[in-house]
Amino acid sequence: AQRTLVLVKPDGVRRNLVGEVLRRIEAKGYSLVALQLRTADRELLAGHYAEHEGKPFYEPLVEFMSSGPVVAAVVEGHRAIEGFRSLAGATDPTTAAPGTIRGDLGRDWGVAVQQNLVHGSDSPESAAREIALWFPELG
């Protein structure tokens, strides 16, 4: 089975949506392999968001992502990478389809970074890289 890294971002933890996000993942048939609640430091986030370094939203993104605890999960299942991204919906919570996590629960607060509740790896390469960053003990 395939593994993906899922984050419930600080807005999701602050809004008490951790259970709701995990419920949707489990209801879809995926399994939790590892789970942790922690506040990410800038070093971890620099690794996680290396591809966005230099973009205008990079600094606010790292600031936001380190503003409070996140839940990191390794989620497993057949085609779990694509499957979770489908559950999450489009990046912009205003236009994310209803039925998705971001479409049902996310909103645009008019701030510099999209506070869109969750992250999911976008490819097998990203998943392997991100799982190694967040859960080095699984390596």
Ligand code: ATP
């Ligand atoms: P994620 O990677 O978080 O699952 P994604 O793949 O839809 O979502 P990316 O393009 O990887 O989004 O961007 C990472 C994060 O940076 C987004 O989830 C969002 O929080 C923020 N972000 C991306 N693009 C923008 C933008 N144009 N303006 C503000 N914030 C953005």
